[in-house]
Amino acid sequence: MSTAAVTDKRSTLRGATLPRWSPWAIAAGSVAVAIGIGAAAGLHSHVQWGLIAALLFVLATYGIAARVEGRRQAKDRVATSLVWVAFLLAVVPLVSLIWVTVQRGVKVLDFYFLSHSMGVVADSQPGGGIYHAILGSLEQVGLATLLGAPIGVLTAVYLVEYGRGRLARAVTFFVDVMTGIPSIVAGLFILSLMLILDMQPFGFAGSLALAILMMPVVVRSTEEMLKLVPNELREASLALGVPKWRTILKVVLPTSLGGITTGVMLAIARIAGETAPVLLLVFGNRFINANPFDGAQASLPLYIYQQYGAGAEPAYDRAWAASLALIAFVMILNLVARGIARWKSPR
Structure with a gap:
């Protein structure tokens, strides 16, 4: 049997698989649908939009993977999706905290602020340091x-x-x-x-x-x-x-x-x-x-x-x-x- 025939036989044993870019496409589609749902429902919180997008991402991943790759592979993809969602839920508050702190902290953070004390400066007055x-x-x-x-x-x-x-x-x-x-x-x-x-x-x-x-x-x-x-x-x-x-x-x-x-x-x-x-x-x-x-x-x-x-x-x-x-x-x-x-x- 030739090498090409063995390769063809091995390829027929493997089922259909989703392309590598499919998780990104599903995520983008979930975000777009979540924005549409949030706008239609009058939800103004970005946190609510994010939670809806995360739920849609997990459900869409399971549905598409089950239809193309089978239910067993779909469960594996759902587990991976849940890990990514949990990672983002942990990282987003941290990044938001750091961003807000930097944005509001750089207003007065300079050498003078680092090298002076409060002294006789009142709390209601500008100046002073740490x-x-x-x-x-x-x-x-x-x-x-x-x-x-x-x-x-x-x-x-x-x-x-x-x-x-x-x-x-x-x-x-x-x-x-x-x-x-x-x-x-x-x-x-x-x-x-x-x-x-x-x-x-x-x-x-x-x-x-x-x-x-x-x-x-x-x-x-x-x-x-x-x-x-x-x-x-x-x-x-x-x-x-x-x-x-x-x-x-x-x-x-x-x-x-x-x-x-x-x-x-x-x-x-x-x-x-x-x-x-x-x-x-x-x-x-x-x-x-x-x-x-x-x-x-x-x-x-x-x-x-x-x-x-x-x-x-x-x-x-x-x-x-x-x-x-x-x-x-x-x-x-x-x-x-x-x-x-x-x-x-x-x-």
Whole structure:
């Protein structure tokens, strides 16, 4: 039998298939029909139009694929379509949030805004900046990292390398509980201690609350990274007569350093936007206070909350500009985490 005959025989065994451009054509048709339905029904919300288009896209994909390719292949295409719809439903709000923040935040975001504090500028007046808030956030988050990251990493090392029995189960249980506690609870806990000791609001109190919120995130991420280290590496080190503590220090931790650093960075990004503990414990300050251990201090999330609550148009512009700066800060942290993870990933 010739090669051409075999090719022809194989091609006859395959059923009809939709062209590669068919999903795009179905999507375009669904959007057009959804716009027509929305206009005819008097729907003015683009969200409603999008939901109608998504429903029509899934139904049209199943109907066309079932007619051309069969019901089995149609089910597979519907599953793929649902994944794309879910992806778009997750991405559209994020893109919309970033777009609105950039659009409204660039009005006053400049070097002057980044290098000056509010000082004597009233909330209803233009001017002022976020230098004092940036300084406060960096100090509070930095101190929280110095407290929370080592405790979290050491706790994860204990759970993975040494944890056995009731103590390990109790530690795991409390880590799970701490992961789900609201941030305001951590702030109230530190506030109760401050009231007992008759202390006034200061920046380090906010760092303590942020460290409490940071520790369970670091513990969970570090624990998963340590579990990924092959046991063969531990056994080889122990077989050479290396003590267990030195094996952990020289073999286990360097192997998982990239993942641990990524987890710490993500935990920092998680606490950088907390407002409730800072509102309770740090109290806010319109002037520059570079000492987190003495007096009230500002932070970016608290600055955004206070400015937006002022109710004046210049305050709204400052709040959106500070929001853009905070998003940029979190984005830079995530990019740094990804870069470190790639750099330190095992080869």
